[in-house]
Amino acid sequence: MVASVPIHTPARLDGDPVDRVRAALAGAPDLDRLAELHRTLADPTRLRILFALCQEELCVGDLAALLHASPSAVSHQLRTLRQGRILRARRDGRRIYYRLDDEHVGALFRAGLAHVAHGDGDDAPRGARAGGEDT
Numbered sequence: 001m002v003a004s005v006p007i008h009t010p011a012r013l014d015g016d017p018v019d020r021v022r023a024a025l026a027g028a029p030d031l032d033r034l035a036e037l038h039r040t041l042a043d044p045t046r047l048r049i050l051f052a053l054c055q056e057e058l059c060v061g062d063l064a065a066l067l068h069a070s071p072s073a074v075s076h077q078l079r080t081l082r083q084g085r086i087l088r089a090r091r092d093g094r095r096i097y098y099r100l101d102d103e104h105v106g107a108l109f110r111a112g113l114a115h116v117a118h119g120d121g122d123d124a125p126r127g128a129r130a131g132g133e134d135t
Contacts, residue, residue, distance in 0.1 A: 048067055053099055078098055
């Protein structure tokens with residue numbers, strides 16, 4: 001049998017950080033929706049579509065040609081992105097053109113690309129660099 005050792009947390013002069021974070025979490029009801037947004041974005045084909053639509057409004061045929069995919073496959077991905085409120089559509093005659101829902105989507109996408117590019121060429125996990133510092 002292992003004896004349990006009481007965990008001692010030293011008193012903090014600046015209050016209890018756990019209580020502060022717990023209060024902040026209670027005031028953040030959209031975290032589940034944010035997780036769903038990230039799940040929707042977590043597909044390479046959908047990210048390629050977003051990259052293309054960050055450049056210009058395009059129709060299914062344009063996207064299919066760019067991605068070397070069938071219009072049916074592209075339409076399936078577009079439906080997922082529209083359901084996730086990432087894209088919006090505009091009809092022009094018989095064609096439907098797609099664009100980002102709003103600038104927040106473009107900003108999120110660009111921030112993700114910048115974050116990935118920031119770590120290029122560095123295979124060491126964060127915090128495992130010489131000196132143990134994160135950059």
